[in-house]
Amino acid sequence: MAVLEDVTSPPAAGLRPRGVSRRDRWQRRLPLLPALIYTIVVTQVPFLVTLWYSFQSYFWNEPGGAHWTGVSNYREVFTDPSFRSALWRSVTMTVIAVILAMILGILLAVLLDKKFIGRGIVRTLLITPFLVMPAAAALVWAGPMLDPNFGLLNWLLEPFGVNHVAWLTTHAYGSVIVVMIWQWTPFMTLIVLAGLQGQAADVLEAAKVDGASAWSTFRELTLPHLRPYIELGILLGTIYLVTAFDQVRLMTNGGPGTETTTLPFFLYQKVNYAFDVGGAAAAGVVTVLLTIIVASFALRMFARVFQFEEAR
Amino acid sequence: MTAVTAREAAAPGAPRRGRRTRELSGLAGWTVLGWVAGIAFFIPVLWMVVTAFKPESAAETWPPQFTFSPTLSEFRLVFSGMGPFIEHSAVATVGSTVLVLVLALPAAYALSIHPVGKWRDSLFFFISTKMLPVVAAIGPLYVIALKAHLLDSIWLLIILYAAMNLPLAIWMIRSFMLEVPGEMLEAARLDGAGRFREITEVIMPVVSPGLVSTGLICVIFAWNELFLALNLTVTNAATMPMFLISSVPQEGLYIAHLSAAATVASVPVIIVGWIAQRSLVRGLSMGAIK
Amino acid sequence: MAGVRYAAASRVYAKGARPAVDGLDLEIKDGEFMVLVGPSGSGKTTALRMLAGLEPLDGGRIEIGGRDISDVQPKDRDIAMVFQNYALYPSKTVAENMGFALKMRHVPRPERDRRVREAARILDLDEALLDRKPKQLSGGQRQRVAMGRAIVREPKVFLMDEPLSNLDAKLRVQTRSQIAELQRRLGITTVYVTHDQVEAMTMGHRVAVLSGGKLQQCASPRELYDNPVNQFVAGFIGSPAMNLLPAPLTDGGARLAGAVIPLSPAVRAAAARDKLTELVVGIRPEHLHLVAAPASAGSASAGSAPAGSAPSAGTGVDQALHGEVLLVEELGADALLHVRLTGDGDGTGDGAGRGGTVVARTEGRKAPAPGQPVAFRVQPDNVFAFSPETGARLAS
Numbered sequence: 001m002a003v004l005e006d007v008t009s010p011p012a013a014g015l016r017p018r019g020v021s022r023r024d025r026w027q028r029r030l031p032l033l034p035a036l037i038y039t040i041v042v043t044q045v046p047f048l049v050t051l052w053y054s055f056q057s058y059f060w061n062e063p064g065g066a067h068w069t070g071v072s073n074y075r076e077v078f079t080d081p082s083f084r085s086a087l088w089r090s091v092t093m094t095v096i097a098v099i100l101a102m103i104l105g106i107l108l109a110v111l112l113d114k115k116f117i118g119r120g121i122v123r124t125l126l127i128t129p130f131l132v133m134p135a136a137a138a139l140v141w142a143g144p145m146l147d148p149n150f151g152l153l154n155w156l157l158e159p160f161g162v163n164h165v166a167w168l169t170t171h172a173y174g175s176v177i178v179v180m181i182w183q184w185t186p187f188m189t190l191i192v193l194a195g196l197q198g199q200a201a202d203v204l205e206a207a208k209v210d211g212a213s214a215w216s217t218f219r220e221l222t223l224p225h226l227r228p229y230i231e232l233g234i235l236l237g238t239i240y241l242v243t244a245f246d247q248v249r250l251m252t253n254g255g256p257g258t259e260t261t262t263l264p265f266f267l268y269q270k271v272n273y274a275f276d277v278g279g280a281a282a283a284g285v286v287t288v289l290l291t292i293i294v295a296s297f298a299l300r301m302f303a304r305v306f307q308f309e310e311a312r
Numbered sequence: 313m314t315a316v317t318a319r320e321a322a323a324p325g326a327p328r329r330g331r332r333t334r335e336l337s338g339l340a341g342w343t344v345l346g347w348v349a350g351i352a353f354f355i356p357v358l359w360m361v362v363t364a365f366k367p368e369s370a371a372e373t374w375p376p377q378f379t380f381s382p383t384l385s386e387f388r389l390v391f392s393g394m395g396p397f398i399e400h401s402a403v404a405t406v407g408s409t410v411l412v413l414v415l416a417l418p419a420a421y422a423l424s425i426h427p428v429g430k431w432r433d434s435l436f437f438f439i440s441t442k443m444l445p446v447v448a449a450i451g452p453l454y455v456i457a458l459k460a461h462l463l464d465s466i467w468l469l470i471i472l473y474a475a476m477n478l479p480l481a482i483w484m485i486r487s488f489m490l491e492v493p494g495e496m497l498e499a500a501r502l503d504g505a506g507r508f509r510e511i512t513e514v515i516m517p518v519v520s521p522g523l524v525s526t527g528l529i530c531v532i533f534a535w536n537e538l539f540l541a542l543n544l545t546v547t548n549a550a551t552m553p554m555f556l557i558s559s560v561p562q563e564g565l566y567i568a569h570l571s572a573a574a575t576v577a578s579v580p581v582i583i584v585g586w587i588a589q590r591s592l593v594r595g596l597s598m599g600a601i602k
Numbered sequence: 603m604a605g606v607r608y609a610a611a612s613r614v615y616a617k618g619a620r621p622a623v624d625g626l627d628l629e630i631k632d633g634e635f636m637v638l639v640g641p642s643g644s645g646k647t648t649a650l651r652m653l654a655g656l657e658p659l660d661g662g663r664i665e666i667g668g669r670d671i672s673d674v675q676p677k678d679r680d681i682a683m684v685f686q687n688y689a690l691y692p693s694k695t696v697a698e699n700m701g702f703a704l705k706m707r708h709v710p711r712p713e714r715d716r717r718v719r720e721a722a723r724i725l726d727l728d729e730a731l732l733d734r735k736p737k738q739l740s741g742g743q744r745q746r747v748a749m750g751r752a753i754v755r756e757p758k759v760f761l762m763d764e765p766l767s768n769l770d771a772k773l774r775v776q777t778r779s780q781i782a783e784l785q786r787r788l789g790i791t792t793v794y795v796t797h798d799q800v801e802a803m804t805m806g807h808r809v810a811v812l813s814g815g816k817l818q819q820c821a822s823p824r825e826l827y828d829n830p831v832n833q834f835v836a837g838f839i840g841s842p843a844m845n846l847l848p849a850p851l852t853d854g855g856a857r858l859a860g861a862v863i864p865l866s867p868a869v870r871a872a873a874a875r876d877k878l879t880e881l882v883v884g885i886r887p888e889h890l891h892l893v894a895a896p897a898s899a900g901s902a903s904a905g906s907a908p909a910g911s912a913p914s915a916g917t918g919v920d921q922a923l924h925g926e927v928l929l930v931e932e933l934g935a936d937a938l939l940h941v942r943l944t945g946d947g948d949g950t951g952d953g954a955g956r957g958g959t960v961v962a963r964t965e966g967r968k969a970p971a972p973g974q975p976v977a978f979r980v981q982p983d984n985v986f987a988f989s990p991e992t993g994a995r996l997a998s
Contacts, residue, residue: 028427029422031418032418032419032422032423032428032434034415034418034419035415035416036419036434036437038415038474039479042471043441045456046452049456050449050451053451053452111349112346114342114346115339116343116346117343118343118347121350122346123350125350125354129353129354130585131532131581131585132582133535133536133553133578135538135553135577136360136556137356139557139570141356143570143571144360144363144371144376144571145356147567149372149374150373152355186353190593193593200689202685202686202687203689203690203692205656205685206683206691208656209654209656209677209681209683209703210682210706210751211678211706212706213706216706220694221691221693224694236596239442239443242445243446243447245447245538245539246538246539246553250557263445264447267447267448267450267451268447268450268539268543271454271543272543277451277452280451281449281452284449284452287448288444291443291444295444298443299436299439299440299443331658331673
């Protein structure tokens with residue numbers, strides 16, 4: 001009489017999955033090391049030095065070099081109203097510019113997703129603002145575009161009752177934001193467009209059969225699909241725009257007064273006009289700490305957006 | 313059941329009228345909208361180029377002039393003055409891009425094809441360096457550069473631009489490498505290809521176009537960079553953005569000259585960007601979006 | 603519930619190109635399960651999409667329930683569609699997917715939920731799945747959600763575009779019968795597209811065979827099998843496929859591999875009328891009956907000769923097809939023999955013994971081995987004849 005064998009016998013004791021050998025591990029690390037070491041040295045060392053100087057009193061224009069001053073630089077940063085207003089200005093300008101650029105970007109992406117005559121050329125025209133050297137863009141907007149006496153914008157708006165407005169004086173804040181939006185909308189457009197083109201055609205057809213109008217389809221299906229792309233665009237746009245410098249320096253020089261002084265410009269002034277290396281360092285450290293808080297937020301979002309990118 | 317009329321039984325190719333007109337009017341509408349948007353965004357660039365061909369007297373007028381006798385005099389001035397600047401820009405851009413590719417290629421390999429254990433952490437470390445503002449360290453950076461005798465040196469720019477573009481390049485090249493079909497690598501391994509063969513014969517052919525577009529993206533960012541150049545160079549390493557700033561004098565007419573300088577400074581990158589258009593998204597999104 | 607009618611419907615993609623759907627005339631009765639079958643490029647999917655309104659008509663018209671819907675938007679046609687890749691809304695839950703169409707029609711929430719749950723019950727979808735997103739479901743579950751999305755609509759017509767092609771074989775067979783049973787229960791007119799003729803034969807009330815954009819034949823599965831109207835339908839329907847071989851005409855029949863296959867007078871008259879010298883002869887695998895091997899004529903037959911067939915020995919012209927077994931496919935109860943016909947079995951070397959290979963079905967237990975010589979006989983009634991020029995069936 002045959003006995004039923006236990007086909008599912010427990011595994012032999014002591015079996016463990018075989019790991020990667022030590023040598024292989026180091027072989028894999030080797031190619032990464034040059035880039036890693038380079039980055040650490042070039043980016044982390046300056047920050048360590050910044051940290052060091054933040055505790056020093058060091059003025060360019062004074063003899064005697066740097067000497068220890070404890071946390072007085074930090075005290076100054078936290079009590080300095082101009083630091084706080086520069087920080088606030090950076091935040092507001094970035095938020096406004098990013099959001100408006102994204103809204104415009106979505107509209108333009110929807111446009112570019114439709115077939116029409118000369119679509120390729122229009123697309124090329126639309127991405128050009130992003131490629132123009134920011135310094136050139138800033139100077140061209142400041143002069144030939146916005147000048148009260150000969151600027152093109154005043155001429156274009158004349159029929160609407162606009163009369164030789166000195167944009168960079170009376171509307172400096174808005175003007176700088178407009179240029180930022182002009183330069184970064186193409187970026188948002190391209191990212192959202194990639195998302196639109198990635199939508200499965202048959203899902204959209206199913207919506208048609210199910211009775212959804214064009215607007216319903218957009219609201220119920222396309223926007224949710226675009227969400228990771230929009231998040232990525234806002235995330236990256238914020239990272240790039242919060243450190244934007246060229247427009248402020250070349251259009252308004254932070255003015256009038258301090259109306260358009262953002263954090264990068266504030267730091268630039270501290271170093272170049274106040275010659276205050278210690279103070280700038282402390283302000284810089286505080287900036288970095290604030291950025292780290294926002295960045296860890298951002299990194300978590302990044303992780304979610306990139307979750308599908310697994311290594312082999 | 314109605315009988316099929318002769319018209320409806322017509323040969324295929326006879327379009328149904330209602331649908332066609334609907335399609336055409338939709339097409340016309342989007343075409344108009346598209347061109348309006350495209351031109352609106354392009355006007356500042358167009359105006360820049362147009363003004364560059366004006367003599368100064370025609371550049372600062374009211375109303376702005378659209379017809380004038382074009383002249384190359386401003387361009388000639390720009391070309392004669394920009395020599396060292398464009399040279400520095402070229403060296404800094406090409407040099408830093410070469411350095412970036414040399415460092416990024418193996419790093420991307422180590423993060424995609426034969427990944428290290430902690431590849432996620434490494435990737436996020438690289439991108440975190442992009443998030444920290446270099447503006448914060450500009451003071452101490454200046455001091456370091458001074459002490460290392462690198463101030464106003466083209467090498468300083470090469471080093472810093474490379475560090476600036478490296479995370480972007482690593483993410484981007486990695487995304488290209490992930491597209492190499494796993495089966496191709498396994499087949500190569502079975503055929504006896506070693507690490508070197510694998511790289512030259514399997515990976516590089518697939519990845520080369522991606523390397524080119526990565527390089528182009530790095531060129532765009534390096535060429536356009538102002539902040540570091542402004543703060544860390546004076547004359548020996550001054551780049552094109554600096555040249556632009558210098559074309560704004562304290563007094564006198566300068567708009568046409570500025571426009572010419574801006575045009576010359578921007579045109580190389582605009583052309584590069586138009587060529588690399590397809591991979592612009594991939595580069596800007598760090599390889600997240602193809 | 604409504605019938606569907608294609609009236610000379612046509613679709614062409616580029617001026618002057620071959621139409622994707624060429625003058626399709628098809629009438630589908632109310633409540634009928636009609637299968638559109640054909641190879642890829644036959645126009646079956648295009649015809650379905652034209653009915654859905656996803657492709658425009660370039661000629662002719664389409665009616666649902668007597669109403670001309672050729673220019674009506676998909677959403678106003680009262681149809682529901684199951685897509686090949688399911689086309690589920692990725693950002694919505696299963697319940698939201700199924701209720702989406704109702705939401706678009708402003709059906710109030712409680713009614714929507716009721717219908718969704720009812721559809722889930724009919725399809726045997728666990729209620730727990732209703733709150734999951736499509737990407738969390740298996741292929742089979744997604745397929746059922748796609749069906750549920752259509753059922754909930756209670757439309758006039760169901761459209762299905764190869765809904766089983768992404769399922770593994772076992773699931774496909776299971777789901778096939780479920781769909782057929784469901785349609786029987788709900789009684790909704792269904793137009794079903796597939797390239798798999800087994801699916802077509804087992805599921806449809808009637809099957810429309812398409813090729814090159816043209817309708818070849820529309821009939822019940824049995825009718826298609828027994829009375830194919832042309833060579834294409836004959837060769838497409840039936841698995842394994844009908845054996846189709848060129849055979850020159852001769853006295854009383856057609857010569858195939860040295861033997862003469864008798865043809866009915868009607869066929870011979872049709873051939874003469876069309877001035878044909880050669881035919882395409884079609885014989886189904888199960889109609890090739892294994893007889894005793896030619897060397898031992900008269901000894902006990904090794905294969906199955908059906909009762910009533912005339913003994914072969916000594917009746918003048920040898921009517922058996924001779925060949926050599928190349929390959930035996932075991933199916934369990936049956937076996938398929940791949941046989942290479944060796945011409946000139948009786949040495950009438952007139953060079954017309956073009957060999958060719960045929961597939962024959964025999965009883966599994968008695969199948970000969972590869973390499974063995976075999977002989978077949980075929981009843982004249984089971985021989986189809988087609989014109990080599992037009993492919994049309996010659997008389998009957």
